[in-house]
Amino acid sequence: MSKKAIVSLLVLSMVAVACATDTAEEEVAVEEEHDHSDESTLEMVLERGFVKCGVSGSATAFSETGADGSITGFDADYCYAVAAALFGDYSKVEFKSLTSAERFTSLAAGDIDVLIRNTTWTQSRDTELGNDFGPTTYFDGQQLMGRNSDGISSSSTLADIDGLSVCTNAGTTTEKNITEGAGLVGATITLVTVEKFSEAMDKFIAGECDIVTTDGSALVGRRAVNDALNDWSIFPQSPISKEPLGPVYRSNDSMWGDVINWVVYATIIADEYGVTSANVDSVDTDAFPELGRLFGANDGELQTVMGLSADAFYNVIKQVGNYDEIYSRNLNPVGLFREGGANDRWTNGGLIYAPPAR
Amino acid sequence: MIRDSKFFIENPYGRWVRDNLFSSSSSAFLTFFAGFMVIYSYRGIVGFILNPERMWTSVTYNMKLYMILAYPDEAMIRVWLSVGLALILGGLSIGFYNSGKTISLGGIFQKLFTISAVIAILIALAPTNTNVIQNDGSIEVVEIIPQDVRMLILVPSLVLTLAFFFLRNVKIKNLFNTAKVNLTYFGLIIASLYFIKIPTISLDSSGERIIPDPFLPIASTTYIPWTILYVGMLLFFFIGSLLKNRDIKIMARLIPISWFLCPLFIFSWIFKKPLVELNTVFSADIPSILVFGVIGFLIIRFSDNESVGVYRTPINIGFLVLSIVVFLLPLVFIFKATMVLLLLLLIVSPAIATTKEGKRQLFIVWVVSLFVLTFLIRGASSDTMLVTPTGSIFGGFSLTWLLAIFGTYASFPLGLALALGRTSTLPVIRIICTGIIEIVRSVPYITWLFFASVMLTVFLPAGVEFNLIIRVLILTAFFSGAYFAEYIRGGLQSIPKGQYEAANAIGMNPFQRIFLVIVPQALRTIIPTLVGSVITSFKDSSLVAIIGLFDILRIGTSVIPAQSQPVVFIGRNLEQLVFLSFFFWVFTFVFSRRSMKFEKRLGLGER
Numbered sequence: 001m002s003k004k005a006i007v008s009l010l011v012l013s014m015v016a017v018a019c020a021t022d023t024a025e026e027e028v029a030v031e032e033e034h035d036h037s038d039e040s041t042l043e044m045v046l047e048r049g050f051v052k053c054g055v056s057g058s059a060t061a062f063s064e065t066g067a068d069g070s071i072t073g074f075d076a077d078y079c080y081a082v083a084a085a086l087f088g089d090y091s092k093v094e095f096k097s098l099t100s101a102e103r104f105t106s107l108a109a110g111d112i113d114v115l116i117r118n119t120t121w122t123q124s125r126d127t128e129l130g131n132d133f134g135p136t137t138y139f140d141g142q143q144l145m146g147r148n149s150d151g152i153s154s155s156s157t158l159a160d161i162d163g164l165s166v167c168t169n170a171g172t173t174t175e176k177n178i179t180e181g182a183g184l185v186g187a188t189i190t191l192v193t194v195e196k197f198s199e200a201m202d203k204f205i206a207g208e209c210d211i212v213t214t215d216g217s218a219l220v221g222r223r224a225v226n227d228a229l230n231d232w233s234i235f236p237q238s239p240i241s242k243e244p245l246g247p248v249y250r251s252n253d254s255m256w257g258d259v260i261n262w263v264v265y266a267t268i269i270a271d272e273y274g275v276t277s278a279n280v281d282s283v284d285t286d287a288f289p290e291l292g293r294l295f296g297a298n299d300g301e302l303q304t305v306m307g308l309s310a311d312a313f314y315n316v317i318k319q320v321g322n323y324d325e326i327y328s329r330n331l332n333p334v335g336l337f338r339e340g341g342a343n344d345r346w347t348n349g350g351l352i353y354a355p356p357a358r
Numbered sequence: 359m360i361r362d363s364k365f366f367i368e369n370p371y372g373r374w375v376r377d378n379l380f381s382s383s384s385s386a387f388l389t390f391f392a393g394f395m396v397i398y399s400y401r402g403i404v405g406f407i408l409n410p411e412r413m414w415t416s417v418t419y420n421m422k423l424y425m426i427l428a429y430p431d432e433a434m435i436r437v438w439l440s441v442g443l444a445l446i447l448g449g450l451s452i453g454f455y456n457s458g459k460t461i462s463l464g465g466i467f468q469k470l471f472t473i474s475a476v477i478a479i480l481i482a483l484a485p486t487n488t489n490v491i492q493n494d495g496s497i498e499v500v501e502i503i504p505q506d507v508r509m510l511i512l513v514p515s516l517v518l519t520l521a522f523f524f525l526r527n528v529k530i531k532n533l534f535n536t537a538k539v540n541l542t543y544f545g546l547i548i549a550s551l552y553f554i555k556i557p558t559i560s561l562d563s564s565g566e567r568i569i570p571d572p573f574l575p576i577a578s579t580t581y582i583p584w585t586i587l588y589v590g591m592l593l594f595f596f597i598g599s600l601l602k603n604r605d606i607k608i609m610a611r612l613i614p615i616s617w618f619l620c621p622l623f624i625f626s627w628i629f630k631k632p633l634v635e636l637n638t639v640f641s642a643d644i645p646s647i648l649v650f651g652v653i654g655f656l657i658i659r660f661s662d663n664e665s666v667g668v669y670r671t672p673i674n675i676g677f678l679v680l681s682i683v684v685f686l687l688p689l690v691f692i693f694k695a696t697m698v699l700l701l702l703l704l705i706v707s708p709a710i711a712t713t714k715e716g717k718r719q720l721f722i723v724w725v726v727s728l729f730v731l732t733f734l735i736r737g738a739s740s741d742t743m744l745v746t747p748t749g750s751i752f753g754g755f756s757l758t759w760l761l762a763i764f765g766t767y768a769s770f771p772l773g774l775a776l777a778l779g780r781t782s783t784l785p786v787i788r789i790i791c792t793g794i795i796e797i798v799r800s801v802p803y804i805t806w807l808f809f810a811s812v813m814l815t816v817f818l819p820a821g822v823e824f825n826l827i828i829r830v831l832i833l834t835a836f837f838s839g840a841y842f843a844e845y846i847r848g849g850l851q852s853i854p855k856g857q858y859e860a861a862n863a864i865g866m867n868p869f870q871r872i873f874l875v876i877v878p879q880a881l882r883t884i885i886p887t888l889v890g891s892v893i894t895s896f897k898d899s900s901l902v903a904i905i906g907l908f909d910i911l912r913i914g915t916s917v918i919p920a921q922s923q924p925v926v927f928i929g930r931n932l933e934q935l936v937f938l939s940f941f942f943w944v945f946t947f948v949f950s951r952r953s954m955k956f957e958k959r960l961g962l963g964e965r
Contacts, residue, residue, distance in 0.1 A: 057748075057908070058916035060928050065908075065917045067420050069428025071747050072923060094749040099906050105812060149494040198919050198931050207495040225928040229493040334922050 041249070041256035042307055045113050050092040053079035054112035057097025060221050061334045062118045062138075071095045074330040075116040078137060078247060078264065081320040082114060085263045085312040090319040104129050107250060114260055115248040120173075125248075132257055134247035135264045137323075139342035139351055141239020142177050143216040145223065148231050150210055156235040162187040167200040167209035169193065177241045178213050201226075215243055217336055224335035258306055266294060266313035268354035270322035272345065277321040280314065294357040302357065323352060397483055405488035407936065408502040416930040417937045418558040420918050427753025427908055428746040436631060437756075438583045440624040442590060447620055449591035451613050452537050453598020460533035464526050471522035478515040481508060541595060548588045551581040565924040619730065621763045626737030630751065633743045634736060642690045643732050650696050654703055654724040658717050661707040670708075677704055692735050699731060709869045752827060753908040760827070761834060761899035761909075766892050768835030773842025778872065780843065781850055791843075798840035804901055806833050811905035830902055838895045845887045849880030882960060889953035893946050914938045 045051050055063035055075050063073040080090040096112050107115045108130055118140075119125075121133040144161065146152030152160065158181050166182075168174050170193035182189045189211075194200050197214050201222055204212040212219070216239055223232050247260050270276070273291055275283055285292030293302055295317075300310020320326065327338055344350025366376040380386040406412070417424075426437055486505075490498045555573035562568050601609050626632065660666045666673075681697040703724060711717040744751050752760055779791030798806075810833040811826060853876050861871040881888075903912035914934030921927040 052749075058912075058920040060920045060922050064920045064922060065423070065428075065913075066921065066923070067423050067925075068431070069423060069426075069747060069753070093747070095747050097748060097906065097908065099904075102811065102906055147494055196915075198915075198929055201929055202932070205493075206491055221922065221928055225926055227493050231493040330923075333926075334928070 041113050041253050042259060043255075045086060045256075046307075049087070050094050051079070051083050051086060051114065052094050052096060052112045053082065054096045054098045054103055054106055054115040054117055055079065056100075056117045057095070059118055060218065061330050061336070062217075063095075063097075063116075065097070071097075072330070074138065074326060075118060077320055077326045077330065078116050079114070081263050081267060081316045081326075082260060084315040084319045085259065085266075085308060088309065088311070088315045090315075104131065104248075107131065107248060113249070113256070116246075118245045119248050120243045121246055130251045131248045132251050132253070134249065134257065134260045135268075135354070136244035136246040136351075137264055138217070138245040140215045140217050140243035140245055141342075142174055142213060142241040142243065143219055143234050143236070143239050144178075144211050144213045145204070145219045145232055145234050146211045148233055152211075152233050152235065154233045154235050154237065156233070157185070158182060158236060158240065159185045159187055160235075161189055161211055163189075164210040165190040165192055165208075166211040166213055167192045167194065167203045168213050169195065169197045169200055173241070174214055181240045217331075220336050221334040255307060259308065262306065262313070263316055265354035265357070266316055267321070267323040267326060268352055269294060269357055270313075270317045271324045271352075272347070272354070275317060275322060276325055277318055280317045290357050400480070400483060401485040404484050405502065406932075409488050409490060410500055410502070411490055412933055413927065413930055414557050414933055415559045415925075416918055416921075416927040416933050418556050419925060420913070420921075420927075423754060423917070424910055424913055425755045427750075427756070427913070428748055429751055429753075429756070430744050430746060433631060433744055434579075436628055438587065440628050442587045443620055443624060443628065445587050445591045446594045447613070447616055449541075449594035450598040451617070452541070453595040453600075454602050454609055454613060456535065456537045456599060456602060459536045461536050461539060462533055463530045464528055466534070466539065467522045467526040467528065471519060471526050474515050474518040474522060478512060478519050481511045481515065484508070537595075541592065545588060545592075548581075548584050551576050551584060559925055561924055567925060619734075621759075621767075622734050622738075625760060625763075626734050629756065630737060631743045632737045632740035634740050638690075639736065642692055643736055646692050646696055647728050647732055650700060650728055651725055653700060654728070655721060657700075657703055658707050658711045658721050658724065661711045661717075674704060677701060691739050692732055695731060695735055696728065699727065705869060709867055748908075750825075750827070750908075754910050754913055757827070757902075757907060757909050758896070758899050761831065761902065762892075762896040764831050765834040765838050765895045765899070768831070769837075769839035769842050769895075772835055772839035773846055774877070776839060776843035777846035777850060780847055794836075795840045795843050798836055799844070803837055803898060804904060806837055807901060807905050809833065826905070826907065830905070830907065834895065834899075838891060841891055842888070845884050845891065846880060848887075849882075849884040850876065852883055853879050885953070885957060885960065889950065893949055896946065896949075897942060910941070911938060 053076075055071060055073075057063055057065050057071060059073065059075070061073055063071055063075040065071055076095070079093045079095065083092040084090040086092070096106065098106050098112075098115075098117060100117075103115055103117055103119065104125070106112050115131075118138070120140075121136065125131055126133055144158075144166070146156070146161070146164070150164070161182065166178060166189045168178060168191065175191070175193060178189070179191065190209075192200075192203065192209050194203065197218060200209075200212050200214070203209050205226060216234065219234050223234065226232075247264065249257050249260055269290065270280075273283075273288060275291060280295070283291050283295065285295065285297040292298060293300075295314040296303055296310030296312070300312075303310050303312045306312075321329070324338070327343065331337075338344045338350070340349070342351045344352065346353040366372040379389045429437060484503055486501060486503055486508075487499050488502050490500050492498055553575075555575050557572050558574045560568050560574060677700065681701055684697045685694050703720075707720060711720050742751055776791045776795055779787045780795060782788050782791070807830065810829040814829050814833075857875055857879065858871065861875040866874065900909050900911035902909050903915075908917070914937065915931055918927055918934055919929050919931040
């Protein structure tokens with residue numbers, strides 16, 4: 001074979017490679033179609049067939065990972081509720097377990113559609129970070145826990161911790177709140193900061209600090225488990241900070257935001273009427289027209305305008321439950337109860353309130 | 359002086375004690391001090407583990423979570439197949455590489471004597487009480503090892519110690535093959551799964567906890583698969599022995615290759631269950647194999663052709679440019695990967711394809727590797743068919759393995775290339791390689807992990823999106839590759855210049871000189887360092903918890919201490935830390951012991 005023949009054979013084979021790749025480029029083209037930056041999240045999620053929900057995966061009672069890898073909890077149930085409303089099947093959720101550092105980046109980058117990860121609604125998070133917050137599902141607040149044997153009781157105030165050592169996790173608003181709060185009442189405290197709240201708790205149990213502080217819900221949970229002698233008290237009665245927790249989605253996406261908001265409101269309205277997953281099938285929609293409208297009795301016009309099916313909220317209540325069911329299923333076992341607190345119905349003096357479905 | 363007494367001079371044990379523990383007054387002090395520290399911490403650890411405050415069920419109940427996170431139950435057979443493949447290969451290699459080393463009955467008794475003596479000493483030294491901290495901060499003393507329990511273990515172990523002490527001098531001619539003895543030990547461990555009971559929790563159908571007994575037997579879903587795998591391992595041990603006796607040479611090459619491919623095959627096909635569409639196989643895979651097969655054939659056919667030799671440099675440069683173009687174009691990954699393989703072929707073919715037989719063999723190797731590479735990449739790049747709540751099938755120990763194995767696999771060739779590049783005489787290549795090594799090494803691993811999780815997406819072109827795990831894998835490959843490169847460079851520099859000259863003198867080309875003379879010698883000298891860095895990357899893999907991947911450490915420190923339903927494990931993080939330290943210790947210990955044996959076989963440290 002001559003030199004020319006060899007070289008031209010090699011060139012030919014290179015051309016062959018280039019031709020073969022034409023078919024391959026189609027694959028890439030299909031992948032690029034998924035890059036919907038202008039499309040509404042609602043359309044994207046409906047097209048995809050499941051919702052990507054950002055949770056913690058290691059937050060007791062809010063979103064915890066079970067021994068079989070399943071994710072349960074108060075926040076996780078709202079993810080299931082969104083899926084039930086969108087697809088009529090609560091299981092169409094893909095969870096993404098996020099650390100608190102990466103949650104907003106993950107939302108902004110489109111890794112998740114909605115963030116329900118015990119996230120406090122603050123002004124800067126709402127405005128600077130490009131997020132919108134849905135209705136608050138749980139009103140939390142920072143509290144302190146001390147020992148009765150140290151003279152602490154549930155009626156103690158911040159002034160009573162003068163001279164005591166306080167354990168908390170570093171670099172969070174928790175740390176800032178307690179320093180500011182103690183400074184205001186003139187109490188001198190020794191602050192012991194650790195990486196995680198569980199470490200702060202270990203130090204508290206080991207007697208290395210007199211007081212431990214974080215969100216009230218976490219303190220109640222730990223007291224229910226670890227306080228065999230009934231020696232621990234949580235104080236002050238009105239928390240030293242406001243921590244309204246709720247779902248978060250990307251800014252300027254009203255269609256999607258409305259879906260999230262009204263899933264939450266539907267669970268609250270159902271609770272107001274006492275409709276649960278058990279009795280939702282026997283609801284008298286003529287006697288309660290609001291429920292009729294909510295569950296799609298009159299062609300479900302209210303839901304179809306939103307881009308959902310008429311029975312979307314019926315599915316939410318049927319498959320996941322109303323607010324009270326979601327609350328008591330997840331939070332009662334760790335000792336958090338609604339009665340008399342901020343998370344009680346507005347008719348009982350709480351803050352859980354929904355606009356009318358009309 | 360006591361140390362000059364008859365006991366220390368005449369008794370061999372006494373002399374050992376005097377020479378090693380009490381050779382001078384300062385070493386006697388150190389012996390006592392260290393002994394006190396060891397006993398004190400041992401008693402502390404036992405007190406911690408047996409403390410009634412500990413809830414070890416939080417570890418045993420979550421064992422599956424630790425190992426495979428949310429891997430679907432109905433696909434469990436795939437996990438067992440993965441483990442089974444490794445065990446079967448292990449059995450085959452033990453049988454095939456059986457060195458014929460034997461151990462006498464006395465030797466076995468000697469080992470059993472040591473074990474029972476250690477048990478007796480440990481139980482004798484164990485503390486009776488431990489401190490429990492109450493909620494109000496006060497301390498209560500609790501008995502953890504009652505006297506009768508201590509005696510129940512101490513007396514039999516003392517009796518056994520004495521029995522084995524006399525039996526070890528027994529002169530019986532029977533010799534046992536070490537490999538078979540070790541397999542028997544492993545079988546005994548498997549058999550013990552049928553009898554031992556561990557603290558665990560069982561739930562009834564409504565998720566309520568049943569408390570019949572603090573200790574429950576191991577589930578049949580654990581011991582039955584292990585039994586089957588053990589039988590398979592034994593079977594392949596005998597097949598391996600048979601092959602060895604038949605003197606089948608090809609196995610000596612096939613087994614190392616299988617070991618190399620086994621993890622890749624497991625992760626891309628068995629564990630993953632990829633969704634492979636036939637039309638992509640026909641439109642991408644088969645054309646790729648055909649085209650590259652033909653190009654490879656041409657390269658091999660004309661590699662020693664003198665008339666082509668004139669064009670060698672332009673052809674090489676042409677292929678290099680082509681491969682860079684292929685890499686930049688948005689093509690399927692298979693083309694890009696095969697292009698790298700083709701470049702490798704272009705480099706090695708002038709050295710190997712010098713005879714007709716050499717060409718034939720190289721072509722067979724080329725075609726087989728094309729098929730294997732395409733097969734593995736098709737599996738690895740396809741989506742999985744398995745459905746998990748979190749969308750990722752890797753988590754817990756399977757993720758740790760994935761990171762450790764792929765970290766090592768990818769970083770070794772990368773490190774070798776960087777090291778050779780750094781010692782190259784071409785300034786461009788040298789500067790680039792030195793730059794990569796120095797930049798990568800001078801930034802902490804955690805920073806690189808954040809880079810992978812947050813910034814890598816910004817750097818990649820639009821539309822190219824990698825899974826977080828793949829981003830971390832790429833990064834780990836570069837990070838440990840840079841360290842490997844420096845170790846390998848150290849090895850390269852330890853090779854005397856005479857070796858290069860000798861290789862030149864017998865007419866070797868640069869490729870043969872590097873890969874047949876220099877690199878094998880260089881690698882041999884740095885094996886201990888390489889093993890050390892593999893262990894480091896195994897342990898470092900737990901750092902990925904920081905960027906949100908669920909590795910075994912994150913499960914232990916955050917996930918399990920948050921579980922409140924159906925069983926309350928809130929705040930149980932100390933148990934997990936103890937378990938994880940033991941777990942990591944077992945793996946790294948076994949690994950470093952194996953490498954010590956390997957070093958001994960290579961005769962390292964004897965020069």
